[in-house]
Amino acid sequence: MPSLPVLLLLAALSVSHSEYQQRRTRLRQALPNSAIVLLAGPDTSSDPRSPMLQEPNFYYLTGWSEPSAVLLLLPESAEPNEILFLPPHNERNERYEGRRAAAGDNGVEALTGISRILSADIWESEVRRLAADLPKLHTLTQTSSAGAVKRVLPNAEWADAGPAITRLRMTKSPREIDMLQRSIDVSIEAHLAAWKRARPGLYEYQIAATMTGAILERGCERNAYRPVVGAGPDSAILHYSANRRHMDRGELLLIDVGAECACYAADITRTIPVGGRFNARQRELYEAVLGAQKAAIAAVKPGESLGPRGAVIQAARDYMDQHGPQINGQSLSKYFIHGIGHHVGLEVHDAAAPGEPLEPGNVITIEPGVYIPEENIGIRIEDMVLVTAHGAKVLSSALPRDAAEIERRLAK
Numbered sequence: 001m002p003s004l005p006v007l008l009l010l011a012a013l014s015v016s017h018s019e020y021q022q023r024r025t026r027l028r029q030a031l032p033n034s035a036i037v038l039l040a041g042p043d044t045s046s047d048p049r050s051p052m053l054q055e056p057n058f059y060y061l062t063g064w065s066e067p068s069a070v071l072l073l074l075p076e077s078a079e080p081n082e083i084l085f086l087p088p089h090n091e092r093n094e095r096y097e098g099r100r101a102a103a104g105d106n107g108v109e110a111l112t113g114i115s116r117i118l119s120a121d122i123w124e125s126e127v128r129r130l131a132a133d134l135p136k137l138h139t140l141t142q143t144s145s146a147g148a149v150k151r152v153l154p155n156a157e158w159a160d161a162g163p164a165i166t167r168l169r170m171t172k173s174p175r176e177i178d179m180l181q182r183s184i185d186v187s188i189e190a191h192l193a194a195w196k197r198a199r200p201g202l203y204e205y206q207i208a209a210t211m212t213g214a215i216l217e218r219g220c221e222r223n224a225y226r227p228v229v230g231a232g233p234d235s236a237i238l239h240y241s242a243n244r245r246h247m248d249r250g251e252l253l254l255i256d257v258g259a260e261c262a263c264y265a266a267d268i269t270r271t272i273p274v275g276g277r278f279n280a281r282q283r284e285l286y287e288a289v290l291g292a293q294k295a296a297i298a299a300v301k302p303g304e305s306l307g308p309r310g311a312v313i314q315a316a317r318d319y320m321d322q323h324g325p326q327i328n329g330q331s332l333s334k335y336f337i338h339g340i341g342h343h344v345g346l347e348v349h350d351a352a353a354p355g356e357p358l359e360p361g362n363v364i365t366i367e368p369g370v371y372i373p374e375e376n377i378g379i380r381i382e383d384m385v386l387v388t389a390h391g392a393k394v395l396s397s398a399l400p401r402d403a404a405e406i407e408r409r410l411a412k
């Protein structure tokens with residue numbers, strides 16, 4: 001349990017205004033002589049079942065989490081070269097939803113870290129006035145907001161800002177790595193709390209509840225994705241998240257749960273034996289998946305890719321086939337039916353250019369698994385890994401994954 005000063009330090013961890021500014025500068029440099037227009041996420045407050053989730057590219061460039069804002073970036077030499085448009089105050093809505101920032105508020109520039117704040121009532125006319133004569137226009141052409149932006153200058157050619165922002169998002173800054181490490185550390189606490197509680201007769205949702213409780217208890221906003229807690233036959237369903245079944249002694253329990261803290265996601269899976277001991281068959285398969293994971297992590301380095309024909313997944317497949325049992329006359333890797341991993345950041349499946357080689361500063365998962373429904377066995381082991389100059393550093397290594405160590409922990 002972290003001490004109080006550590007908890008306060010964790011709570012204070014955030015990305016500075018100057019880092020957001022630097023990201024916007026880098027985007028301008030990547031898309032020179034251009035106007036870039038991005039819309040924040042829509043206001044979902046009229047739907048009580050929908051949380052406000054900021055559009056992640058908008059958040060990456062601003063750190064602003066309120067809805068219905070608009071960001072306009074202009075070429076470096078323009079004055080101003082960035083404008084944030086905020087919805088005007090609405091007394092009635094603010095009685096329901098709480099105070100929101102608006103143009104003209106005292107200190108709104110310091111609050112947002114952007115020196116020109118205007119009312120969102122005039123964003124379209126301002127974009128027309130400031131951007132119409134520029135040689136290039138960019139927005140997120142692949143998102144639902146594209147139509148609203150393009151309509152402002154309907155005869156202009158709008159190019160996609162997505163790939164340039166994705167390239168920036170793929171390389172995590174030192175501060176982002178700290179933020180991800182915090183989400184990982186909280187997720188590890190949640191997994192350990194689940195291990196402490198897991199026993200025959202409990203329902204899967206009770207494990208999910210314990211883990212969500214641990215995540216919220218640490219001040220994190222939410223689960224980064226629907227908790228997957230699957231026992232026995234449910235362990236063989238990749239994205240099982242009904243979590244309704246009760247678990248029996250001798251079954252495997254697959255737990256894929258991660259926290260979202262200060263908007264950064266973690267994604268961690270462990271597979272543990274209900275009742276505390278792997279049986280011989282489970283252990284044989286577990287060792288094959290664990291060895292495959294270690295082989296894949298050893299293959300991670302700059303220049304390699306996470307793609308289906310890359311060296312990282314091939315290392316996992318080879319290990320399974322050389323060290324694991326055959327199943328129904330098939331090599332074990334036939335039962336490894338998904339990708340080896342993905343980037344993680346503001347989103348659990350974070351922005352990434354398909355097939356792009358790994359680079360130092362990338363944060364990815366390595367998550368081999370085998371799923372054998374006819375044996376009621378699913379095993380996945382998923383860790384988060386930082387790509388370094390020469391290889392990889394496992395950021396979630398504090399959560400045991402060796403079978404004997406898991407059994408020791410479950411016996412406590």
Ligand code: GLY
Nearest residue numbers: 225256267367382
């Ligand atoms: N938890 C989702 C995934 O592993 O990709």
Ligand code: MN
Nearest residue numbers: 267365367382
């Ligand atoms: Mn994953």
Ligand code: MN
Nearest residue numbers: 256267268382
């Ligand atoms: Mn996962």
